[in-house]
Amino acid sequence: MLIAGSVFSCQKVAIVGWKKKIPTSLICSSKRLIPPYLGEEEDQKRKREMGSPGMLARRALLTDTPVMVQIQELFRGSNDLLSLAQGVVYWQPPKRALDMAKELVWDPSVSRYGADEGLPDLKAALIKKLRVENNIHKSSVMVTAGANQAFVNLVLTLCDAGDSVVMFAPYYFNAYMSFQMTGVTNILVGPGNPKTLHPDAEWLEKTLRETKPTPKLVTVVNPGNPSGTYIPDPLLKVSLSLSLSLSLSLCRLIVLFVTKNVLKSYLKYFMYDGRKHTCVEGNHIVNVFSFSKAYGMMGWRVGYIAYPSEVEGLAAQLLKIQDNIPICAAIISQRLALCALEVGPEWVTEQVKDLVKNREIVLEALSPLGEDAVRGGEGAIYLWAKLPDKYIDDFEVVRWLAKKHGVVIIPGSSSGCPGHVRVSFGGLVEDDCQVAAGRLRKGLEELVSDGMV
Numbered sequence: 001m002l003i004a005g006s007v008f009s010c011q012k013v014a015i016v017g018w019k020k021k022i023p024t025s026l027i028c029s030s031k032r033l034i035p036p037y038l039g040e041e042e043d044q045k046r047k048r049e050m051g052s053p054g055m056l057a058r059r060a061l062l063t064d065t066p067v068m069v070q071i072q073e074l075f076r077g078s079n080d081l082l083s084l085a086q087g088v089v090y091w092q093p094p095k096r097a098l099d100m101a102k103e104l105v106w107d108p109s110v111s112r113y114g115a116d117e118g119l120p121d122l123k124a125a126l127i128k129k130l131r132v133e134n135n136i137h138k139s140s141v142m143v144t145a146g147a148n149q150a151f152v153n154l155v156l157t158l159c160d161a162g163d164s165v166v167m168f169a170p171y172y173f174n175a176y177m178s179f180q181m182t183g184v185t186n187i188l189v190g191p192g193n194p195k196t197l198h199p200d201a202e203w204l205e206k207t208l209r210e211t212k213p214t215p216k217l218v219t220v221v222n223p224g225n226p227s228g229t230y231i232p233d234p235l236l237k238v239s240l241s242l243s244l245s246l247s248l249s250l251c252r253l254i255v256l257f258v259t260k261n262v263l264k265s266y267l268k269y270f271m272y273d274g275r276k277h278t279c280v281e282g283n284h285i286v287n288v289f290s291f292s293k294a295y296g297m298m299g300w301r302v303g304y305i306a307y308p309s310e311v312e313g314l315a316a317q318l319l320k321i322q323d324n325i326p327i328c329a330a331i332i333s334q335r336l337a338l339c340a341l342e343v344g345p346e347w348v349t350e351q352v353k354d355l356v357k358n359r360e361i362v363l364e365a366l367s368p369l370g371e372d373a374v375r376g377g378e379g380a381i382y383l384w385a386k387l388p389d390k391y392i393d394d395f396e397v398v399r400w401l402a403k404k405h406g407v408v409i410i411p412g413s414s415s416g417c418p419g420h421v422r423v424s425f426g427g428l429v430e431d432d433c434q435v436a437a438g439r440l441r442k443g444l445e446e447l448v449s450d451g452m453v
Contacts, residue, residue, distance in 0.1 A: 118143025
């Protein structure tokens with residue numbers, strides 16, 4: 001629900017069936033970036049390169065290339081690159097949980113299927129946690145193979161091809177791709193305050209009232225990925241109130257609250273400068289959670305959906321999708337997640353303490369861009385920065401920084417804002433973060449003073 005730069009204009013994005021070629025160099029600070037439509041000629045070229053014309057699905061061909069796949073290619077053949085790119089943390093799961101998992105390898109139950117919606121013990125623990133720590137009392141739980149899979153489950157359950165949905169730039173790239181590849185053709189991307197990156201509630205209300213048919217989903221990531229900006233509680237409640245009133249009158253709108261950065265119940269431990277995180281609940285609200293960052297469980301792939309129990313038929317339809325994608329999340333991963341929950345938030349707090357220092361280190365590294373160029377860092381593990389105006393091709397800058405200065409970051413164009421970059425401060429221990437930040441600062445100083453030479 002976040003924006004960088006000056007005021008954006010919202011435009012409808014038609015992923016399937018575009019006829020007119022749209023320029024790919026729109027500037028994020030002046031217009032809403034329309035994702036790069038390749039045009040009919042380039043579309044056919046893509047198909048020829050990958051197989052016979054018509055062999056591959058248009059919805060897949062026109063889905064954005066995963067930015068992390070492109071970033072991983074930069075690492076090939078290089079042993080000295082340091083990453084401030086991927087949204088990961090440097091720690092592993094609690095030792096107690098890993099020791100338990102080592103013993104569980106020999107338990108026959110972990111090699112079998114489990115209940116589609118998740119292990120009963122884990123579900124019970126999550127429901128208790130939601131009530132005690134999140135003030136969420138009327139939601140049911142489905143455990144998934146990570147939060148990305150949870151999001152795809154929800155898109156397939158709630159949206160039909162051709163539906164309209166609402167996002168806010170800079171948006172989470174995998175969520176955008178989930179809409180693209182499932183045939184959601186109208187993606188409305190809204191504006192925010194250029195200084196705070198907070199969403200424009202008036203724009204949201206106007207869009208929801210005037211767009212016909214009414215958008216099916218509003219997707220919010222809070223704190224933001226890629227920006228790390230936190231939507232404060234009063235503004236969040238204003239947005240919720242208007243979406244609730246519209247959902248009651250239109251019987252259509254669902255708000256997805258997605259926390260891809262950390263397990264949402266522990267977001268308060270990933271907030272900075274005294275900020276507090278708020279969870280929300282309602283019959284028009286679905287929350288998506290991840291274990292990945294709080295407990296260092298990125299590779300174990302455990303997320304979950306907290307969905308309103310009182311919405312008739314939602315559980316049954318979610319179960320159809322779940323049974324046809326993973327059947328169930330890996331049993332050993334679910335058991336490890338349960339053990340991690342039992343270790344508790346105090347363990348998470350100890351890990352997060354070092355991130356405060358990392359954030360300051362990376363903030364200082366971004367200073368050559370100017371104070372007004374840097375946003376976010378209020379929560380999660382991200383900072384968002386605007387490059388000098390002439391560097392709209394942010395991926396070119398990313399490649400140059402990797403090749404010449406040995407540090408990798410994420411181009412903002414992957415999140416709908418060319419000329420910007422996302423920097424993650426969670427993946428390296430402090431000493432390595434210092435080295436990576438030093439490289440980044442040196443590169444940005446050269447970029448500002450001399451350009452990419």
